[in-house]
Amino acid sequence: MSDFPEWLPELMYLSDYDGDWIRYLDAIYACFRQDFIDSKPVFQGRKLGLKRYPLSHGKEATFWHMISEGKNEADRLPDFRRCERIRWPKPVIEHENDTSIKVWRNQRGREERICLWLVPENYLVILADRGEYILPWTAYLVEQPHQQRKLQKEYEEYQRQKREKS
Template structure:
């Protein structure tokens, strides 16, 4: 299988000489604010919105879900652990959502499937080759971006693959 053009490069911590503060500032200001929230990001002809509150450390809530991870749901967002694989791929979100992958890449790079969540449904976009998953929640007039992440664990990758095969559309 070929490589997805939308998911082609990584923004690594090494590009910032290991300075996480500079890296985080770049990710938040240039990618999250500049490319995602301040642009008119769209998916399925609807605007994509971001959960802003609570704001911690002068950063919006969704940013933490896109760049950090936590095994404990009770901790503040600002105390979650940075996930460098998420950070490296933050700039993939816009092209992943807006690209006609078959036209651009010649591939169906992302499998789209919907799963129930509480009293609603969530749309999942899964790129198995890149081990990348984007989750959105459809609202009446927009989509809410919930999270996007690199799948580290093989077991989770396999279960996501099975779920995507069952619900692909």
């Protein structure tokens, strides 16, 4: 892993909670709650909302998307690499102009998404643009080289199209 940007919080490990999943889950949820519920973050001047439903174990859907993986909502499994980085999404969003972050927009189905890729850490935050507000959607490590190449290509294409419009 590279040197962390100074603004990037330390990781939170399950081992810091003696392997106690319930205590760990409570701790990472408290961080998520502080960053996205108790505070009122903004992105490019627009407030960030949350995808609250479906609630699971009293926790919002966005939280589960940031700490777990799987296509079926009911069967998502915790991803400890995501859990460890639960304190990263908000700072990445807040530091979108940092040179270590590549930002671009893309289409996923009928929805416009905003990608924030913290390249040195291969960490991707996805936001959903809902017009008047932005939803944090998910965040995860991009570990596979083919996925990294795909993101780089997507970013370059976005930049090319942006230049052509100017």
